[in-house]
Amino acid sequence: MKKYLSIILGIILTACLVACGSSDKESVDDKKEDVIGNQEVSDTEEQGTSTENQPIEIDANSGQEIEERVAVVYFSGTGNTREAANLLAKETNADIFEIIPEDIYTEDDLNYNDDNCRANQEMNDDSARPAISNDLSAVSEYDVIYLGYPIWWGTAPRIIQTFIESYDISGATVYMFCTSGGSGIENSISDLQQLYTNVNIVDGKRLNDATEPDIRGWIESFN
Numbered sequence: 001m002k003k004y005l006s007i008i009l010g011i012i013l014t015a016c017l018v019a020c021g022s023s024d025k026e027s028v029d030d031k032k033e034d035v036i037g038n039q040e041v042s043d044t045e046e047q048g049t050s051t052e053n054q055p056i057e058i059d060a061n062s063g064q065e066i067e068e069r070v071a072v073v074y075f076s077g078t079g080n081t082r083e084a085a086n087l088l089a090k091e092t093n094a095d096i097f098e099i100i101p102e103d104i105y106t107e108d109d110l111n112y113n114d115d116n117c118r119a120n121q122e123m124n125d126d127s128a129r130p131a132i133s134n135d136l137s138a139v140s141e142y143d144v145i146y147l148g149y150p151i152w153w154g155t156a157p158r159i160i161q162t163f164i165e166s167y168d169i170s171g172a173t174v175y176m177f178c179t180s181g182g183s184g185i186e187n188s189i190s191d192l193q194q195l196y197t198n199v200n201i202v203d204g205k206r207l208n209d210a211t212e213p214d215i216r217g218w219i220e221s222f223n
């Protein structure tokens with residue numbers, strides 16, 4: 001009898017051990033799945049984070065994201081380019097600087113039908129550098145500069161050369177903008193690129209009658 005009882009007990013114990021063993025195994029497997037599952041989730045989150053929030057610029061020393069400083073700098077004889085500059089500054093959240101001539105241009109100075117008007121004389125003289133009355137040295141601190149002017153005889157007025165030669169903007173990415181009676185900005189850009197190879201002039205746009213969406217579209221095209 002004793003023999004039969006020990007055999008039955010042995011069977012029960014073995015069954016119990018097998019059952020307990022398999023449930024332990026299941027729980028380990030469950031944990032494994034959980035861990036792998038979590039890893040998959042966190043991997044996905046990491047990838048999403050790194051591709052979706054790419055910083056514009058990272059400081060090499062601190063590893064911090066750097067906010068670019070943007071300036072709109074312009075010269076305007078009769079107000080058209082000023083209007084474009086104000087709109088551009090609003091759209092780009094930029095600080096705005098006006099290039100103010102020491103001798104403000106009068107209507108007679110700008111009468112291009114008169115061969116001897118001051119503006120025509122300056123444009124006929126490669127060495128003319130009309131003086132600027134205000135201090136614009138702060139512009140050297142900016143990462144992006146939008147530089148604007150009216151087109152005079154197909155190119156930029158000489159006072160733009162005075163500006164570029166007076167201040168160091170070699171550290172900035174420079175975009176030109178202009179207003180004109182119809183001429184494009186392209187000639188003035190290539191003229192200035194040839195003259196000032198140390199200045200990083202990358203693009204430009206004529207902004208006559210430009211709307212806010214026009215300006216946004218332009219900015220987004222190079223961001």
Ligand SMILES: Cc1cc2nc3c(=O)[nH]c(=O)nc-3n(C[C@H](O)[C@H](O)[C@H](O)COP(=O)(O)O)c2cc1C
Binds near residue numbers: 077149150183
């Ligand atoms: C001396 C002078 C030359 C000009 N030459 C041109 C030209 O070559 N092509 C053109 O389309 N407009 C020309 N214009 C017109 C101006 O570019 C245009 O009126 C511009 O919008 C003026 O901008 P502002 O009001 O900011 O001075 C000239 C104007 C002046 C005063």
